[in-house]
Amino acid sequence: MPVKRVQKTPMPERDAVLRSHDFGEVNEGYGIAHAQFEAERCLRCQDAVCIDGCPVRVPIPEFIHEIAKGDMRAAAEVLRSSNPLPAVCGRVCPQEVQCEEQCSVGIRFKPVAIGYLERFVADWEMEQTDIEITANLHRDEKVAVIGSGPAGLVCAGELARLGYPVTIFEALHAPGGVLRYGIPEFRLPKDVLDWEIEQLQRLGVEIQCNMIIGKTITMDQLMGEMGFKAVFIGTGAGLPSFMGIPGENLNGVYSANEFLTRVNLMRANDFPNADTPVMVGKRVAVIGAGNTAMDTVRTALRVGAEHGLIVYRRSDQEMTARVEEHQHAIEEGVEFHWLTNPIEVLGDDEGWVTGLKCVRMELGEPDASGRARPIPIEGSEFVIPVDNVVLSIGNRPNPLLLQTTEGLKSNKWGCLVVSDGSSETSREHVFAGGDAVTGAATVILAAGAGKNAAAEIHDDLAAR
């Protein structure tokens, strides 16, 4: 029987002072006792509304019930049948605005810690050595997946499960997309990501790195001489935006993409053992307040910055970061400059960053996004002394594939156009999903898009 308890079972975390100097994972994960204790809180609702909050529709009460019973193997089976990336999603999903927001327990108490439980099951599975996964690629139609981020990985996993031989083409030298180059080790350890990818390879998914579709080979080659019958485009939103303010090309100014890629993909934190450096002074200002901005400022602290600053033109009410990331950033000593809009990066005679000139803002009426519009306060300009500026103000889809592919339509933001309620692009047998379609969003929305696209590709191939 479900047990009434007001609070979530807390997630064991590493001490903020210790962890902000290394890349070890912040959240330590539930043990079996925590997990069963928390699982007892689930009401096992007949009408499980939590599932409606999940983009990949994990049968949440079912796997939680298995945890409560102590049958972790069954819990893992339930989870994996609906989500090919449980260890990732259990760590990086914004559960508070998805499954946990819907949770019935949450009406009166704190919702069930669905995310922590998902992670627990995946971590349990990771420790087992006797779980059988075998490839059964019994179909003939080859499918190509472009990009190995969350959308591509999930789409490929689902297709392989349906029996299709799938090849993922990845532009970088290692698979994972934003999970590899974007999300830091302290939030998503790379060995967890490697394990998830390994499970997909065990299902028969093939991954080819260093392949840029549109450059190394074209879409026409893929669908022509190479014989792929359908293609899924999951190329993400990897083109960083800049503000267009003076001083953005000074030495010491980075895009969040570059800063994080240097550390996460190229291991600049281990320079000079690894060959790629990253330039970090004492004071690092990160512009923006999304999850990427939090990842960036916390990474800056871990590679030697003494002060990590978030500079955001709106207030903490409008920030888009997950609650937990914001909380962790506060604990680690990040300084927040809300209602502060940068207008110029200042530099010295040799072109190095020395400061960020800002103007104070106040909030006005809601704008098109529904959030209060920030308005500059006249005459309030001031300078924050900093050594580095990192822009984390969003990304747009990369145009490389579009430039060389006939018949693919995009909108004015460079996002691929798909039919309403589907992932069909303007080109026959070519499907797309994730950030490449929506613009920069979350891992789980991309995963959901990849899963839906796999079902559509299956229908498309079956109808031929």
Next chain:
Amino acid sequence: MAKILEKRPLSPITKLYRVDAPLVAKAAKPGQFVIVRVRDGGERIPLTIADYDREEGILTIVVQEVGTTTRYLGQLEVGDEILDLVGPLGMPLEIPVEGHIVGIGGGFGSAALLCLMRELRLRGDTTTIINGAREKDLLILNEELGEVCDNLEICTDDGSAGFHGLVTERLQQMIDGDAPGRPDSVVAIGPMPMMRAVTETTRGKDIPTLVSLDPLMIDGTGMCGGCRVTVNDEVKFACVDGPFFDAHQVDFEEAVRRNKMYVRQEQESKDRTTCMKLAVGQD
């Protein structure tokens, strides 16, 4: 992985590699580049494609051993694999002006003129290559370059081979009417000071000039923005919009400054590779 099929020293610090990379060789066009990584933990560096053989599936790259990665690369022998090689990246060179095209190469930059000038000649242009170096021993690929153009001009700063002087001095003579004649268009590939000098030599003379910029890059696909350069007051990403830009519009001062961003770390890394036994392919 790309297997090295041939390795040839061109000068004491420059080596030519022919590597097995059929997909890249098939897709490559003049002026494009590849990104390579040579060891686990290694950096990604851009290298200009010197030449390609589509039928054989072989790519030619020329490497000057100036930093950590190029030194690791220099240790690789025939039969070894380059850990990662991806491309072709960047926009192919486009020279709209037809007529007498002068390609100027400085140091190992001359290698990139191989496929480039051959294609222009096939198009029907009259082609001249000015191959320059500080001294005779540092000149590379004279014979091969001579085969792909109509006129090969050799310059050395110290006069130990060919014309005694800078490539820009020889270029100025041609602009003034010396054989083989005034250029209709110029393309320069080489060290930044040389490209900058060429740019000033042709400025205001109605000679369209292109330079190949080589800023620091990581992914080479437009993802990091580390390679941004200012051209005609607009910010461009050299990896996807370049590497060739209208020389007279390039903010060279900024480009030079940005390329020096990691001088200290580059030296630290290089000193380290000097001290330790170069163990390629191992961490």
